[in-house]
Amino acid sequence: MKDIVIIGSGFSSLAAASYLARDGHTVTIYEKNATVGGRARQLQKEGFTFDIGPTWYWMPDVFERFFSDFNKKPSDYYELIKLNPAYSVYFGINDFITIEDTLEKICTAFEKEEPGSSVKLRGFMAEAQDNYNIAIKDLVYRPGVSPLELVTPVTVKKIGQFFSTISKEVRKEFDNPRLVSILEFPVLFLGAKPSKTPAFYSFMNYADFGLGTFHPKDGMYTVIEGMKTLAESLGVTIKTQQNVEKIVVKDKKAIGIKVNGETIPADVVLSGADYHHTETLLEPKYRQYTEAYWKKKTFAPSALLFFVGFDKKLANVAHHTLFFDVDFQAHAKDIYDEPQWPEEPLFYASFPSITDTSAAPEEKEAGIFLIPLAPGLDDIPELREEYFDKIMERFERLTNQEAKKYVIFKESFCINDFVEAYNSYKGNAYGLANTLLQTAFLRPKLKSKKVRNLFFTGQLTVPGPGVPPSLISGKLVAGLIQKEQ
Numbered sequence: 001m002k003d004i005v006i007i008g009s010g011f012s013s014l015a016a017a018s019y020l021a022r023d024g025h026t027v028t029i030y031e032k033n034a035t036v037g038g039r040a041r042q043l044q045k046e047g048f049t050f051d052i053g054p055t056w057y058w059m060p061d062v063f064e065r066f067f068s069d070f071n072k073k074p075s076d077y078y079e080l081i082k083l084n085p086a087y088s089v090y091f092g093i094n095d096f097i098t099i100e101d102t103l104e105k106i107c108t109a110f111e112k113e114e115p116g117s118s119v120k121l122r123g124f125m126a127e128a129q130d131n132y133n134i135a136i137k138d139l140v141y142r143p144g145v146s147p148l149e150l151v152t153p154v155t156v157k158k159i160g161q162f163f164s165t166i167s168k169e170v171r172k173e174f175d176n177p178r179l180v181s182i183l184e185f186p187v188l189f190l191g192a193k194p195s196k197t198p199a200f201y202s203f204m205n206y207a208d209f210g211l212g213t214f215h216p217k218d219g220m221y222t223v224i225e226g227m228k229t230l231a232e233s234l235g236v237t238i239k240t241q242q243n244v245e246k247i248v249v250k251d252k253k254a255i256g257i258k259v260n261g262e263t264i265p266a267d268v269v270l271s272g273a274d275y276h277h278t279e280t281l282l283e284p285k286y287r288q289y290t291e292a293y294w295k296k297k298t299f300a301p302s303a304l305l306f307f308v309g310f311d312k313k314l315a316n317v318a319h320h321t322l323f324f325d326v327d328f329q330a331h332a333k334d335i336y337d338e339p340q341w342p343e344e345p346l347f348y349a350s351f352p353s354i355t356d357t358s359a360a361p362e363e364k365e366a367g368i369f370l371i372p373l374a375p376g377l378d379d380i381p382e383l384r385e386e387y388f389d390k391i392m393e394r395f396e397r398l399t400n401q402e403a404k405k406y407v408i409f410k411e412s413f414c415i416n417d418f419v420e421a422y423n424s425y426k427g428n429a430y431g432l433a434n435t436l437l438q439t440a441f442l443r444p445k446l447k448s449k450k451v452r453n454l455f456f457t458g459q460l461t462v463p464g465p466g467v468p469p470s471l472i473s474g475k476l477v478a479g480l481i482q483k484e485q
Contacts, residue, residue: 001025002267002485005257007244007281010038011467012457013272014227015066015474016481021234022070023482025268029231030242030259032423037224038272039422039429040467043307043411047361048353050307050368051221052413054467055350056189056320057214058207062136062468063223066475070230077226079217081355086213087320089185090398091178098318099182099209106209113179120173124183124202129210132203134158140469143476144441144462158200162436166202167195181324188372191300191433191465193332198436215319218358223467244273247281247454254454257281268453268481272474275432275444275460277423286451289444298438300430300465301335301372302415304379304387309408310365316399319354323347323391325398331372339374341383347371347391364408369395375426379415388412430466431459439464446477455481 001024006013009031021027035041040053057063063074074080084101091097097113099106103125107118134154142149161169170183184194186204216222228238246258247269254269271278276294279287326344334342350368353360360366369391392404415427432438444461448454457477459465 003265004028004268004270004481005030005264005266006270006272007257007278008032008038008272008458009036009228009238009240010272010458011040011224011227011470012459012474012477013038013270014224014231015471016270016272016457016478017236017474018070018227018231018234019475019478020270020481021231021236023478025485027231027235028237028239028264030244030257030264031238031240032243033421034240036228036238036240037221040220040224041421042219042221045307045409045411046309048307048309048364048366049219049359050366051219051352052305052307054220055352055368057216057220057223057467058189058211059136059468060211060214062471066471067230069475070234072230074223074226077229078222081215081217083213083215083319083355085318086208087322088318089178089182089322089324091181092325093398094316094400096321097178097182101212103209110179114174114176117174117176117179124170124173125206125209128202128204128206131158131161131200132206132210135200135203139440140463140472141476142440142462143446143480144443145445145447147441150440161200161202162198162439164199165195166197166199167193169199169202170194178324181328184328185322185324189430189466191430192298192435193336196298196336196433196435198434198439201434213320215352215355217356219352219356220467244281247271247278247451249282249286249451249454252286252450253452254448268455268485270455270457270477270481272456272458274423274425275456275458276425278456282451286448288449294425298336298433298435299375299426299428300433300459302375302377302418302424302427303413303429304371304373304384304415305413306367306369306388306410307413308367308369308410309360310367310403311406311408312365313363314351314365314367314399314403315401317349317351317354319351321349321351323349323394323398325394335372335374339377341373341377341387342371345371345387345391347394349395373415375415375424375428377415379427384412384414425460432465434464446473446480453484 111118418424418427
């Protein structure tokens with residue numbers, strides 16, 4: 001059995017650590033920040049609690065599958081609440097569509113918006129569910145080593161969906177721009193425009209409408225705490241405030257890491273930190289990917305986030321509320337095509353205290369606001385303020401209420417913070433986008449091609465961005481490591 005060191009303590013690292021410890025290895029995690037969780041951290045202030053990272057709990061079956069690998073259940077560690085409504089989408093003043101908690105109710109909402117659309121939706125969802133079954137039960141659990149992993153009797157029949165896009169497939173069936181927006185929304189979690197995302201990824205629509213949206217009581221951070229408890233129960237050692245400065249290589253083989261000036265020997269090094277950053281911990285000759293390679297890649301967006309304590313309960317909003325009252329194409333262009341701060345940004349807001357009393361003191365509201373941005377933009381305090389004013393003015397107008405004057409405090413988190421806290425390439429928030437040329441075996445590899453016993457996990461590698469894929473990434477890399485030992 002081997003001594004394995006893991007850099008970073010996000011979802012993928014904690015997952016990998018648990019599998020490796022279960023298989024008998026000695027596993028130690030080194031985390032640069034004061035708390036575990038990587039991008040999933042928590043902010044507590046004046047009685048309010050905010051998830052700094054992910055706020056959506058989708059694909060509950062992936063979490064169940066992870067915990068069942070250790071003869072556990074998610075409910076052993078945290079309580080799940082199914083949200084109803086799952087979310088609301090604003091298109092104008094007091095003008096919104098509510099997505100409820102069953103496909104039946106969603107069909108009713110579609111039919112009300114456009115007569116006849118519920119029949120089309122059922123057909124679209126049947127295909128999405130079929131894709132989900134193929135993807136989640138099979139394809140995404142493959143390590144991206146070979147193109148042949150994608151070739152199965154069922155995927156051969158779906159080949160056209162890898163060369164079409166979500167945008168095309170949705171527009172074949174739906175004309176109503178509001179319904180199109182709602183159906184294109186889930187793939188934004190994959191980090192690319194719907195017009196650049198393969199149609200096969202409609203399985204995200206099944207995750208949305210078919211499986212529903214959940215909230216872990218006391219916040220998403222309870223999932224991290226549960227995974228930490230599981231890992232430690234299996235013998236994993238977790239060390240925080242341990243900044244890894246170098247991966248030590250001898251004879252083209254990883255033999256340890258340098259942490260806070262001290263060299264820690266290891267048989268295997270696994271990094272769940274940002275992939276680009278991890279390679280900078282190596283001498284240039286041991287790096288697999290050049291700076292030019294990373295510059296050409298399509299990265300998922302960064303984000304400007306605000307964590308706001310309100311001195312009253314807010315009206316006319318759901319736990320998750322999307323504001324699509326401006327031109328999506330224009331904002332997408334500002335993220336992907338000509339990177340700049342958007343003139344009229346779409347934004348998302350989460351109010352966990354609507355569901356969860358632990359998120360805010362009584363009669364107060366916890367609000368999280370997110371504006372997607374191109375990574376690598378200039379991030380200065382004045383711009384953060386300008387955009388807070390922009391979205392609060394729209395928020396008040398669209399939801400028909402005063403809110404800004406009730407702000408007790410606000411904290412912001414943006415590109416510079418992603419770089420400082422997570423060594424994130426250009427301050428991206430969600431890793432590498434899942435476009436056709438960045439899918440499966442075309443993504444950066446789980447195993448180094450140049451250094452033996454060096455491995456990678458997380459949302460820049462296989463299978464992609466998001467929390468469920470990160471859990472899967474941890475399982476995949478642990479399997480590769482185990483196979484080699």
